[in-house]
Amino acid sequence: MYYPFSWLKTLSRLALYFLAVSLFGLYVDKLPEALALGAFLLLVMQYWSFYRLNRWLWHSKKMTPPKTRGIWEHIYEGIYYLQRRNRNKRKELGALVKRFREGAEALPDAAVVVDANACIVWCNRLARIELGLCWPDDAGRRIDNLIRHPQFIQFFHDGEYSYPIEVISPTNIDKVLEYRIMPYGDKHLLLVARDVTRVSQLEEMRKDFVANVSHELRTPLTVLNGYLEMFGNEGDHYPPAFMQKAFTEMTAQTRRMQSLIEQLLILSRIEASAERVYEKIVDVPMVLSAIKSEAATLNQAKQHEIEFDVDKDLKVFGIETELRSAFSNLIFNAIHYTPKKGKIRVTWKLVNKMAEFAVEDNGDGIAEKHLSRLTERFYRVDKARSRKTGGSGLGLAIVKHVLTHHNSKLEIESEVGKGSRFSFHFSSELTVVNSHAGKSE
Ligand code: ADP
Secondary structure, rough: OOOOOOOHHHHHHHHHHHHHHHHHHHHHOOHHHHHHHHHHHHHHHHHHHHHHHHHEEEEEEOOOOOOOOOHHHHHHHHHHHHEEEEEEEEHHHHHHHHHHHHHHHHHOEEEHHHHHHHHEEOOOOHHHOOOOOOOOOOOOEEHHHHEEEEEHHHHHHOOOOOEEEEEEEOOOOEEEEEEEEEEOOOOEEEEEEOHHHHHHHHHHHHHHHHHHHHHHHHHHHHHHHHHHHHHOOOOOOOOOOHHHHHHHHHHHHHHHHHHHHHHHHHHHHHHOOOOOOOOEEOOOOHHHHHHHHHHHHOOOOOOEEEEEEEEEOOOEEOHHHHHHHHHHHHHHHHHHOOOOEEEEEEEEEEEEEEEEEEEEEOOOOOHHHHHOOOOOOOOOHHHHHHHHHOOOOOOOHHHHEEEEEEEEOEEEEEEEEOOOEEEEEEOOOEEEEEOOOOOOO
């Protein structure tokens, strides 16, 4: 218990002590000796208390001070009080650091604290995963000895931290990390690394896309330009057969550009479309019957045998323009890429309560290595042949987008020399079957 220190009490106690000693001295008639002995005993007691304090401070494991009385009790209690206050402060500080570390652990980025000598002071869990740091083994080691990428080292030593850099991850060469450095406090640095692989891939795709579109448009424009320059020379006369060829060529190239731009517009419209798939029912048999007549016109040159097996009572919830585009792309591709007098079969039927659309052909088929890339924009197995058919390389990309919008996925089975099968199905929630069942065309 804490008693306030009182000089009066302390001096009264001392006076009482010496009074008792003096009375004893007078009683034995040896006052000076008694006083000397009393003073000596007092000194021994002080040294004893001092010895106990020292033992408690340095050698005892007990938190509470030893019991004593008088002036030493105040000293013991005072030290005990200061110790308790320090312990509580340390606890509060520890809890604060713990909360800060938990916060930093929850960051979606890798974070490393580095001191003025570039040595690691602390790092979070993501830094261990993304940067391959070992904790606590790497504590105190230089960060530029652990992240060895030359671009990072230059960035780290330049001291110009106002912009971030993008560097390949030290743990995975397929990943790109964005490093940011923020100086703070006593020449400390906070290094934050974020996984930007997806962003940089998107950026790459955007660049590729622009390059591809420019390339696709440049080729027909070069042809047109060539002819126009020739015709621009006054006085030159060309034979009618040449003029006819130039006219046919220019018309074909203009159509190619037109079709490319139309396909691009369709693609961007589908990407930006906010139309809801669940609102309208699409009469797929009707859409397929319109495509069938278009296919017949397109088939005149190739004379394929085209069979349509359509369940007339099967409809789906969806967006008609988009689905028309997906169906026709697959059917027209089969016509384009199957050698003359081939066999093509289009089916629209119910399979496991789900509407399924499939186009099969007995064409040349597609090698396995191309299959996973077919739906990429501008991807073509045989560029020259595809151009001849007027293909832009966007058809299957459009199909993929349409199907994603309808929660479906394009499935491609193909074998070189045997043919291909492109199919997809709609979930049972999107499938609509008319009650009066009847079938086939
Ligand atoms: P394109 O506009 O060039 O036809 P697509 O995206 O529609 O582009 O098709 C991509 C590529 O897939 C085509 O270039 C072609 O090589 C191949 N392909 C598509 N359908 C078939 C098919 N039925 N048979 C063989 N190859 C096909």
